[in-house]
Amino acid sequence: MVTDFWSPIKLSIEIAFVSGFIVLVAGILLGRFMANRSFKGKLLLETVLLLPLVLxxxxxxxxxxxxxxxxxVIGQAIEWVFHQPVMFTWWAAVIASTVVAFPLMYQSVKTGFEAVDQDIENAARVDGASEWQVLLFISIPLALKAIISGGILSFTRALGEFGATLMFAGNLPGKTQTTPLAxxxxxxxxxxxxxWLWVICMMGLSFSLLLCVHMIKT
Structure with missing residues (x-):
């Protein structure tokens, strides 16, 4: 009984951590690329990136x-490489959580990078810093609050993912059955x-994470 209770929670946290790491890296790279930049098709691309937020x-x-x-083609390629389909696997749950959580990370990080003083970044470039050095030692530290807030919100969103996971990963106890499915x-x-026990546990965890976001912003 105790094992049955903790199994979905443990699975949810593991999936949320992996998807959270993926959206953290992707969010920083794309958020940095899109911040303070204008190019043809930017509005369309940004709409596509944020689409999972409203779908x-x-x-x-x-x-x-x-x-x-x-x-x-992608599914057949994955099956050929790994000798099994990705659907109804642990990784399918990670993919679903990553897709729904990414917009929160992207929007938060992009806003954080847009708030960074470009004169400071340009001064570092004049002093000989590469773009990667500017990103790692100037942009990210100055936008750290937004990055951490986006990471927590993305983790929370991945933790509570239900619909996409059910359709893509299924509801397999011990394998893809996350807490919302349980x-x-x-x-x-x-x-x-x-x-009720799972609901209380999820509410407590989500409340704690959101409280952390508010504490970081203040």
């Missing part, structure tokens, strides 16, 4: 199935005590 999770799940399914199944089967 229904089932739509995201459907698109992931189409993109990574057995009938797609809550749904517990309610559906009438195990309200277990559902």
């Amino acid at each position: 229904p999770p089932t739509v995201i799940g459907f698109l992931l199935v189409i993109i990574f399914g057995k009938n797609s 809550i749904y199944m517990a309610m559906d089967s009438g195990h309200m005590d277990m559902a």
Whole structure:
């Protein structure tokens, strides 16, 4: 019983950490690239990057199935390399969580980089710093609050992902059954005590993470 209770929570945290790391790296790189830059098609690209924020999770799940399914080129390539499809695996849950969490990280990081004084960055370039050195030693430290806030919000969003995960990764106990899926199944089967325990646990964790975001911003 105790194992059954902790298994979805442990799985959710593991998936959220991995997807959080991915969106952290991707968010910093793309946020840095898009901040204070104008080019043709920027508005369209930015709309695409933020689209998962407003799309229904089932739509995201459907698109992931189409993109990574057995009938797609990407899905067939993955199956050829790893000798198994990505759907209904632990990594499918990571992909789904990454897609839905990325917009929060991207928007926060881009805003943070836009607030960095460009004169400081330009001064570092004049002194001979490379673009990577400017990013690592100037831009990131000055935008650190936004980066940490975006990381926490992305982790929280990945932790609570439900719809896209259900469609793309399935609901396999011990493998892809995260806490939101476990809550749904517990309610559906009438195990309200277990559902309440998971709900309280998720609320406490989410509240703590959001409190951290507010403390960082103040």
